[in-house]
Amino acid sequence: MDVPRHTLVVSDVHLRGITPGTPRRLETMPDAALAELIDAALAASHSACLEVVCNGDVLDFDVPDARTAGDGVPPPSVSHGEAGAADLAGAILRDHPTWVAALARVLRAGHGVVFVAGNHDAHLAFPAVRAVVAQHLHRAAGVTHGVVFRTLFHRTPDGWHLEHGHQYDPLCALDAPGVVSGPDGRLYLENTVGSLLSYVIPALLACVEPWAHDPVVALGEHPLRAASRCVGASPVPGVELGAAGAGLARALALVRSRRTEEALAELSFVVGDETGLDPCVVMRQTALFAPKASADGLASPDAWAGYGRATDRRLRAAAGAIGSLYGARGVVMGHTHAPWEAWTSGRFFGNTGAWHPGPDGRTRGAYAWLTTGPAGAAAHVRRWGPP
Secondary structure, three states: OOOOEEEEEEOOOOEOOOOOOOOOOHHHOOHHHHHHHHHHHHHOOOOOEEEEEEEOOOEOOOOOOOOOOOOOOOOOOOOOEHHHHHHHHHHHHHOOHHHHHHHHHHHHOOOEEEEEOOOOOHHHHOHHHHHHHHHHHHHHHOOOOOEEEEOOEEEOOOOEEEEOOHHHOOOOOOOOOOOEEOOOOOEEOOOOHHHHHHHHHHHHOOOOOHHHOOHHHHOOOOHHHHHHOOHHHOOOOHHHHHHHHHHHHHHHHOOOOOOOHHHHHHHHHHHHHHHOOOHHHHHHHHOOOOOOOOOOOOOOHHHOOOHHHHHHHHHHHHHHHHHHHHOOOEEEEOOOOOOEEEEEOOEEEEEOOOOEEOOOOOEEEEEEEEEEEOOEEEEEEEEEOOO
């Protein structure tokens, strides 16, 4: 290629609203570290084209309302409706000006920013959410273009396939990524077992803060057993805890797969329009999706045994199949919060891990750095932050 291309990939940052006095306070957020990484990528790309790809769960729409004593059980999440999700997107961006300013510097230099939807920011499929995010970043940069969105994956001009990976995890897989029209004619996002657990349990139990820890490690213990140890520390009265638990059980009981060929075909056409790829080939990828899990059997210890390892295996298998299907130069995913990299038969595979505070309170994370140019292609996954 005449002009070298650089791609910075991050995922699973879980930016959410700032709530002083809770684990969601500013000093636990990775804004400064992320801005340093983005600025380093920008400096390294003075003679190359750069894309910064937010590869899923960089924003987190499944965080419940602020948790303070006396507030009781928060109301049902409004983020799965378009208006509520758009309001929440604006609030998150306003609470993270350092990160927004770093992305604005990328745009101002004529480079691109891409948002790929994950499971906690699947709401990026809403047109109103895309408008809020794009307008906020464009306004900060003083430009009118440069931010693009992807419903399932991003294919870079130099052949890298970038996808979050939640569609290969039964607890987080949607029937078909995107939004659906409800009986009232409004757009909604479907619930999953993962999205409901992520919303309700942290809202009720003060010791549960999944966005500050590695969930794959946390799931070494059955989550319901872990939650039972936290009930005594919860600021929510016992009666309300019981009512909320019953409400969660009712909501989980409604989670069922309604995946249809028609919905997958519609998704394939959307992805084809976004990426320029043949929808017929995209349809073949949808056959790799995990079946959407219901709540049946969640209380069984067997339902969680080896969950993290099994999910990692599913994503690795899907990445291999995707690389072959599209003839991709490489495939990079996230979702599992476990960073790794490998070259297989001349094709790169990697996972960008997650961003969260370490034991010393200082943020650590991982990223993928993908390059192509006259000397060929190079790729790696690296840690960012203090050793």
